[in-house]
Amino acid sequence: MQLQFNPMQVGYFIARLNRFVALVELNGQEVEAHVATSGRLGELLVPGAEVLLEPSATAKRRTPYSLRLVKYQSTWVCIDAQVPNFLVRKAVNQKTLKPFRRCQLERSEPKYEHGRFDFLLQENGQPVLLEVKSVTLVEGEIALFPDAPTERGARHLKHLASFRQEGYRCAVLFIVQRDDAVYFAPNDKRDPAFAQALRHAVADGVEVYAYDCKVKPEEILLGKRLPVLV
Numbered sequence: 411m412q413l414q415f416n417p418m419q420v421g422y423f424i425a426r427l428n429r430f431v432a433l434v435e436l437n438g439q440e441v442e443a444h445v446a447t448s449g450r451l452g453e454l455l456v457p458g459a460e461v462l463l464e465p466s467a468t469a470k471r472r473t474p475y476s477l478r479l480v481k482y483q484s485t486w487v488c489i490d491a492q493v494p495n496f497l498v499r500k501a502v503n504q505k506t507l508k509p510f511r512r513c514q515l516e517r518s519e520p521k522y523e524h525g526r527f528d529f530l531l532q533e534n535g536q537p538v539l540l541e542v543k544s545v546t547l548v549e550g551e552i553a554l555f556p557d558a559p560t561e562r563g564a565r566h567l568k569h570l571a572s573f574r575q576e577g578y579r580c581a582v583l584f585i586v587q588r589d590d591a592v593y594f595a596p597n598d599k600r601d602p603a604f605a606q607a608l609r610h611a612v613a614d615g616v617e618v619y620a621y622d623c624k625v626k627p628e629e630i631l632l633g634k635r636l637p638v639l640v
Contacts, residue, residue: 411497411500411501411504411506411507411631411632412497412629412630412631412632413493413496413497413500413629413630414628414629415462415464415478415479415627415628415629415630416464416465417464418462418463418464418478418479418627419436419437419462419463419465419475420436420460420461420462420463421434421435421436421441421443421460421461421462421463421475422434422435422436422458422459422460422461423435423455423456423457423458423459423460423461423477423480424440424457425457426445426455427442429445429448430444430445430446430448431443431444431445431473432444432445432455432461432477434461434463434475434477436463436475441463441474441475442472442473442474442475443461443463443473443474443475443476443477444466444471444473444475444476444477445477445489446476446477446489446490446491446492447489447490447491447544447546448491449489449491449544449546449547449556449557449558450557450558451480451489451546451557452557453482453547453557454480454482454487454489454546455480455489459480459481459482460480460481461477461479461480461481462477462478462479462480462486462627463475463476463477463478464476464478476490477489478490479625479627482588485588485589485590485625486588486625486626486627487546487587487588487625488546488587488588488623488625488630489546489587490544490587491544493544493585493587493630494542494543494544494583494585494587495518495528495529495542497585497623497630497632498528498529498540498542498583498585498632499515499518499529501632502514502515502529502531503515506632507632508635509581509617509619510531510533510538510540510581512533512534513531513532513533513538514531514532514533515529515531516529516530516531516532516537517529517530518530520539522569522573524565524569525565525566525569527539527540527541527566527569527570528540528541528542529541529542533579536578536579537578537579538578538579538580538581539570539573539578539579539580539581540580540581540582540583541566541567541570541581541582541583542582542583542584542585543555543556543563543582543583543584543585544585544587545584545585545586545587545594545620546586546587546588547597548586548588548590548591551591551592551593552591552592552593552594552595552639553584553586553588553591553593553594553595553620553622553636554594554595554596554597554600555584555594555596555597555604556597556600556601556604557597557600558600558601559600559601559603559604560601560604561603563601563604563607564601564603564604564607566582567582567604567607567608567610567611567616568607568610568611570582570611570616571610571611571614571615571616574611574614574615574616575614575615579617580611580615580616580617581616581617581618581619582608582611582616582617582618582619583619583620583621584618584619584620584621584638585620585621585623585632586620586621586622586623586636587623587625587630588622588623588625589622589623589624589625589633591622591636592636592637593636593637593638593639594620594636594637594638594639595638595639595640596608596609596640608640609640612640618638618640619635619638620635620636620637620638621633621634621635621636622634622636
């Protein structure tokens with residue numbers, strides 16, 4: 411599955427003004443760009459890093475650009491946290507995501523008592539709950555999530571485990587938005603609570619999968635399945 415990017419312009423990262431706005435040098439001028447993730451991206455968004463900016467589709471946006479990709483050494487990394495859900499939705503609908511090939515998409519962001527999951531699927535008339543996480547951090551050969559503590563992420567895992575104990579099929583899918591990882595693992599160093607919640611969820615029967623992506627300036631493609639180390 412793939413997503414074609416709109417034409418983008420090359421810039422150079424200067425600073426992060428806040429969680430969702432970056433200052434970027436573009437054609438010798440400083441411009442503001444939207445950052446579509448709450449992750450810290452400390453290893454990626456460093457001064458001077460080459461980035462790709464997509465012009466905003468509407469003049470009503472506060473920021474005239476969106477920061478989509480950043481180059482880490484020779485690897486392009488997509489930092490848009492909305493992209494994994496797009497790729498997974500498309501893959502489920504087209505039956506190309508092997509663990510969910512027999513599933514149909516019921517709806518996105520289904521509500522439950524404590525909040526929302528990303529997807530509700532149906533498999534042979536039975537509900538399947540699926541949570542999707544965007545991964546951008548790779549250390550050595552290992553893709554790691556999260557890059558900063560996430561109470562919300564740990565809470566999702568606990569709720570998935572609870573639904574699994576009630577008999578639902580439940581899964582979490584980590585989409586690594588780069589192609590230089592060999593394995594996936596929870597980030598014990600940065601968020602031991604999330605790592606513990608993931609291991610408890612696995613013990614309760616929650617399925618865990620990870621896939622990498624092929625990222626180019628013109629597109630991102632869902633790639634191969636990675637071994638999960640828990």
